[in-house]
Structure formats: structure tokens, C-alpha cells
């Protein structure tokens with residue numbers, strides 16, 4: 001079966017997914033064939049160049065004209081543009097992949113998840129870090145009880161691309177266009193990993209209550225173009241949050257785009273009654289484990305037989321990188337689309353994460369702990 005794919009967005013995420021499409025027939029031949037049918041964007045010149053570079057058959061400058069012509073619609077555009085095209089595609093019975101956070105607002109995410117339920121087709125929310133081999137291995141260890149009862153989840157995601165106050169303004173710095181800043185851009189991933197790793201583990205469970213703190217350190221940034229022009233920054237540069245899981249575990253999260261020296265530092269630590277696990281995205285082929293005998297952390301190299309994707313790539317020890325997470329994610333999603341199977345992380349997972357993000361923001365406003373009242377409905 002061949003799937004015609006339409007992709008809105010052709011920069012960072014567009015390239016990551018197009019690269020995945022190109023790798024699939026070589027490394028995951030059991031995935032349906034993908035026809036890179038149509039690339040969608042507004043700037044015709046940039047779009048034309050991207051079409052050639054990313055290997056698409058045609059381009060479109062209006063998503064409305066093509067969204068019902070494909071089998072799968074990838075929405076990789078800015079957050080404010082996630083809801084409307086995704087809902088239109090779902091209403092036409094087309095499967096949708098949306099980058100994270102699911103939408104700029106909780107209302108938008110709620111409508112997207114409702115449209116997904118009505119359409120009954122597979123949907124995906126772009127939580128690609130679930131597809132790091134070490135993270136999947138960590139989940140297996142937690143599920144099989146190796147860590148005992150989970151007591152603490154600690155997740156931080158730090159970047160430094162906004163340290164310089166002269167770093168230019170972009171849509172990611174505007175509340176209307178992005179929803180939130182470090183919280184939605186980075187925290188969405190950490191919240192999803194908290195759900196994925198300990199959401200159904202002993203001691204973990206649903207995230208029930210949160211307390212949050214958001215801060216904008218640089219409130220105006222220069223606009224690219226005319227010298228001297230600036231625009232306000234209306235989203236957070238950094239956030240912290242505490243979580244209470246329903247079965248007792250506590251969580252500590254932080255995210256920042258103004259952390260000098262941290263390029264893409266997504267670090268997870270989990271403590272259980274029988275041991276601990278540590279993972280860092282900047283050393284993604286490794287998982288650090290400490291057992292009940294407390295003889296120090298031991299580094300497990302994931303590129304051996306414990307690696308769930310080892311059969312698809314290179315012999316043990318030939319390390320994988322960030323881009324491989326997109327290949328794994330797309331292999332799994334496209335198989336689900338072809339078979340009409342359930343897929344996770346879906347829009348329901350995107351919505352569940354968005355409820356947690358919204359509660360963290362509400363707590364920052366109220367100064368009190370907030371209940372995460374909804375899950376994925």
C-alpha cells in the first residue's frame with residue numbers, strides 16, 4: 001500500500017520528517033511506501049527550493065486546496081496553525097500528524113482531539129523522544145518492576161538560543177502564535193515523557209496536581225529587518241513545575257531557552273524504591289542505572305541487544321542520533337495508518353499533556369497548586 005503524504009511546513013521539522021520518509025524504505029521496509037506528494041507553505045520561492053531539496057512532487061500555498069487530497073496530512077507549522085487545518089483534514093477522513101504542543105491553546109487541543117475521535121482515523125502528536133531506544137528500554141525496565149515503586153520523576157529541558165537579548169523575535173516568542181514559550185515548546189516533551197515512563201507504573205499514575213512558575217527574562221527583542229525595531233516577548237523564557245502523581249510519586253520539571261551552555265539538554269532522572277535511572281538526550285545511546293545494591297550508576301549502552309530498533313540499523317555500537325527518533329516515529333505511525341490501527345502518542349496524548357501545561361500556567365497565575373481536572377477527553 002502506498003500513502004500519499006501532504007506536509008505543511010518545510011523548515012526544521014519539515015526536513016526532519018522528510019529525512020525520515022527517505023530513510024524508511026531502506027531501513028524499515030515493512031513500512032508502507034510513502035509518496036511525498038505535496039509540500040505546503042506560503043512563500044513560493046522558499047517552498048519551491050524546499051520541494052526540490054526534500055523530494056516532493058508538487059507544492060501548494062493554501063492548505064485548504066489539498067488537505068483532502070492526501071492519505072496523511074502532516075501539520076508541522078507554527079502552533080497557532082495546528083488546529084484549523086488538522087480539523088479540516090480529519091473531517092475529510094484524513095489521518096493527521098501534528099507537531100507538539102498539540103495546539104496553541106487548550107481549547108484548540110480539545111477541538112482537535114474531539115475531531116480525531118469523530119473521524120476514527122489514527123492521529124499522532126510529535127512526541128519523538130518516546131522513540132529514543134534508551135527511553136523505550138527505560139519504560140520496559142520500569143514496567144517490569146526493576147525500579148520498584150516510582151517515587152520521583154525529575155525532568156529538565158534546557159536550551160540557550162535566547163540567552164542573547166539581541167536574538168531576534170520570532171513567532172515562538174508570541175503568546176497568540178505559540179501559546180507559551182519554554183513551557184509548551186520544551187515542557188510538552190518532558191510532560192509527555194513523565195506520562196510515558198511513569199504514567200502507568202507502580203507509584204506513578206496520572207498527573208493529578210501541579211504548581212508552576214513561569215518567567216520572561218527578556219521582554220523585547222529586535223525584529224529581523226529594519227534596524228532598531230523591536231517586538232514584545234509575551235511568552236515565558238523559563239519555567240519550573242512540581243507535579244503530584246495520583247499514586248504518590250512526585251515530579252520536578254524545569255525548562256529554559258536562556259540557559260547558557262545548554263544546547264539541547266533534555267535530562268530525565270527517575271527514582272524508585274529499588275533503584276534509579278538517568279538519561280540525557282545529549283548522550284542518547286546510553287542509559288544510566290542504579291540497582292538496589294547501591295553500587296553506583298552503571299552505564300548501559302543501548303546500541304546492543306537491548307536496543308528495540310537494533311535489527312533495523314547498524315551492528316551493535318554503531319550509534320544512533322536525534323534524526324533516528326523521527327524515523328522510528330514515522331515507521332510506527334505510518335504502519336498504524338495503513339492498517340487502521342491505534343497509534344500512540346495520539347491527539348489524546350497531546351491533549352492530556354496540554355491539560356498539564358495549562359494547569360502549570362494557571363498555577364503561575366493563581367500562586368496556588370492547581371488540579372489537572374481532565375485527561376485525554
Ligand code: SOE
Pocket residue numbers: 012159185186264
Ligand atoms: C526548539 O526549541 C526545538 O526545536 C523544539 O521545538 C523541539 O520540539 C525540540 O525537540 C528541539 O528544540
